[in-house]
Amino acid sequence: MxxxxxxxxxxxxxxxxxxxxxxxxxxxxxxxxxxxxxxxxxxxxxxxxxxxxxxxxxxxxxxxxxxxxxxxxxxxxxxxxxxxxxxxxxxxxxxxxxxxxxxxxxxxxxxxxxxxxxxxxxxxxxxxxxxxxxxxxxxxxxxxxxxxxxxxxxxxxxxxxxxxxxxxxxxxxxxxxxxxxxxxxxxxxxxxxxxxxxxxxxxxxxxxxxRGVMTGDLTVKVLDEANHSGAASGIVPSSFRIIRQLLSRLEDPETGEVTSKLHVDIPSYRIDQTKLCAQVLGNIVFEEFAWNGQTQPISKDPFQLLINKTWKPTLCTTGVDGIPPISNAGNVMRTSTTLKLSIRLPPSFDSKKAGDIVKEILETNPPYGSTVTFKCDKSASxxxxxxxxxxxxxxxxxxxxxxxxxxxxxxxxxxxxxxxxxxxxxxxxxxxxxxxxxxxxxxxxxxxxxxxxxxxxxxxxxxxxxxxxxxxxx
Incomplete structure (x- = not known):
């Protein structure tokens, strides 16, 4: 050459x-x-x-x-x-x-x-x-x-x-x-x-x-018409509380660990490459972010953070409907809550399969018999x-x-x-x-x-x- x-x-x-x-x-x-x-x-x-x-x-x-x-x-x-x-x-x-x-x-x-x-x-x-x-x-x-x-x-x-x-x-x-x-x-x-x-x-x-990605809208509906919170609370279950319960089916709220149904076995050579990468980068893995106040990363082990980022599934809520801004938030029991969920998937996990798994987890046996729907709008392996x-x-x-x-x-x-x-x-x-x-x-x-x-x-x-x-x- x-x-x-x-x-x-x-x-x-x-x-x-x-x-x-x-x-x-x-x-x-x-x-x-x-x-x-x-x-x-x-x-x-x-x-x-x-x-x-x-x-x-x-x-x-x-x-x-x-x-x-x-x-x-x-x-x-x-x-x-x-x-x-x-x-x-x-x-x-x-x-x-x-x-x-x-x-x-x-x-x-x-x-x-x-x-x-x-x-x-x-x-x-x-x-x-x-x-x-x-x-x-x-x-x-x-x-x-x-x-x-x-x-x-x-x-x-x-x-x-x-x-x-x-x-x-x-x-x-x-x-x-x-x-x-x-x-x-x-x-x-x-x-x-x-x-x-x-x-x-x-x-x-x-x-x-x-990693792959799968996004979709999770909706919980409990009423056809909003009611005064003083009249309805304690009788009507909050759509927001139900959606919190449903999210806990997908993700441990304490650790952030996503359901094992979306995990894969990580190849040993990828683990070795990630260890080398962690040695090169060190704390820059988490120090690059604009942390607010005393907020800490999930871990301070660069290797663990890189594995989390590249080979483990993660859940983020990227949008919400059904909740008014604080300036317009009256004492009302709302009819429904919708969240936009974004789930990052391991590199070798089929994204369409992930959509089916998440839908089943969220829609099966809805709390209080509420109307729960999960509609996947984007998936890419x-x-x-x-x-x-x-x-x-x-x-x-x-x-x-x-x-x-x-x-x-x-x-x-x-x-x-x-x-x-x-x-x-x-x-x-x-x-x-x-x-x-x-x-x-x-x-x-x-x-x-x-x-x-x-x-x-x-x-x-x-x-x-x-x-x-x-x-x-x-």
Whole structure:
């Protein structure tokens, strides 16, 4: 492999400073939310504005041998589909690069110090704004990594880049595109995803596993008409108390341990990798969070926390209906309470099976004969990386040393990238490199979300190195 590392570093720096950040900043300022969160996404113009911005930027790069199209199917959110033909004369293989351009809701009232989800602000080497790191940058970094190979005259493989518009909604619209474009996608030998995270900003982090997710609405209804609390309390059971009882069926309120029906046996090699990861990260595992007052983490053992985050099921309540704000809370026995539940699942647990299990646990024998319903609205299975081939292990190690001067580390992620589970099932022989910019404090989905610019430049260089190493295979 005749890659000039200094030229890669210079190219990546110049690309980010002059070519990526200006357009990525414009993308951040578009309030395009994922379809699950914005019911008007198809008509308010934000998704169209975002995808056109990215599309026009790709076209402007004028990459030799490339085609770039915006694909649409019916009322599904659009995707950007890019093909860059191989320049290798023999034994060219297929590489699939993936990212997304939809965003989570903004939570505007918690951003601080003049920051805002839809204002791109550079401060202390960080680019703040919703969706920059999760993961609007992926289109730019993928294209520029390939462009870097071309600038150095390195013969390369065939590349397919897919940028989808429904990842934050569980990739609900993507499978139809994958089926329709199967002939153009072909069979990838390597899959690179830039939608994940890093444990620190000092070395290359490779995602070893991703948890699945299942979300749904739990509703408890006790009355058809609200009543004065003085008349009804003590006679009518509170829907809120019943919902507390039901949640205790799923989760131990003292420990946070979720029902054993959603657990799996953790592979021993993943335990070993997690121990190494815990040694590298230490207390940063819990110190990165903005703790309030004297609140403490569940444990101060980094290994246990990482296992909790990556291989154990967890329950969060992310929304509520049926409860008025305090300013409008009269002395009333309410008719019902609805909670939005989000359950993270072990990487190898089937998400559809999880939905059935949770529904049975919650709806069976409802307290006081109340009306209890659980309606699953999103499920996506997790992903566990296949065994790493020697060439890729070598490329990961060398690229981390070249651009970070430290070894790479494998990290299980607590989040979900639904498409990776789909691809793992569809292409079982493919190698995966899942990585990204979401490191300590970056706070994807939350307030003050940022992208570490220097890390982004080095990560782009590492991607160039990995692509070059793959191209060098016979």
């Amino acid at each position: 005749s890659l000039d590392i200094k030229k890669v570093e210079d190219f990546s720096k110049q690309s980010w400073d002059q070519n990526i950040i200006p357009t990525l900043s414009k993308y951040i300022e578009i309030p395009n939310q994922s379809p699950l969160y914005d019911k008007e996404w198809a008509t308010n113009g934000y998704t169209e504005e975002a995808i056109q911005l990215l599309y026009k930027w790709v076209i402007a790069q004028n990459i030799a041998g490339s085609t770039c199209e915006i694909k649409t199917i019916g009322d599904l959110s659009p995707i950007i589909f890019i093909v860059i033909e191989a320049t290798k004369k023999t034994n060219a293989k297929n590489v699939l690069l993936y990212g997304h351009m939809d965003k989570q809701p903004p939570i505007t009232d918690q951003w601080t110090n003049g920051l805002h989800p839809y204002k791109a602000i550079i401060r202390d080497g960080k680019l703040y704004g919703r969706g920059g790191a999760d993961d609007g940058y992926s289109t730019f970094a993928s294209i520029e990594a390939i462009q870097c190979l071309k600038k150095q005259g390195i013969e390369h493989d065939r590349y397919v880049i897919i940028i989808e518009g429904s990842e934050e909604s569980g990739s609900i619209h993507l499978p139809a595109y994958i089926d329709q474009l199967a002939a153009e996608i072909q069979t990838p030998n390597l899959i690179i995803c830039l939608d994940s995270g890093c444990g620190n900003y000092d070395q290359l982090w490779v995602t070893a596993s991703l 997790g992903w566990d990386s296949p065994a790493i081939e020697p060439w890729l292990e070598k490329a990961l190690q060398e690229s981390s040393q070249q651009f970070f001067n430290k070894p790479h580390v494998y990290l299980g992620e607590g989040g979900t990238i639904p498409f990776m589970g789909m691809l793992g099932a569809k292409f079982p022989k493919a190698q995966f490199v899942i990585t990204g910019l979401l490191g300590p404090g970056s706070n994807a989905h939350g307030p003050n979300e940022f992208l570490d610019i220097e890390y982004a430049k080095k990560l782009t260089g590492a991607v160039v190195y990995i692509l070059a190493a793959h191209a060098a295979l016979n």
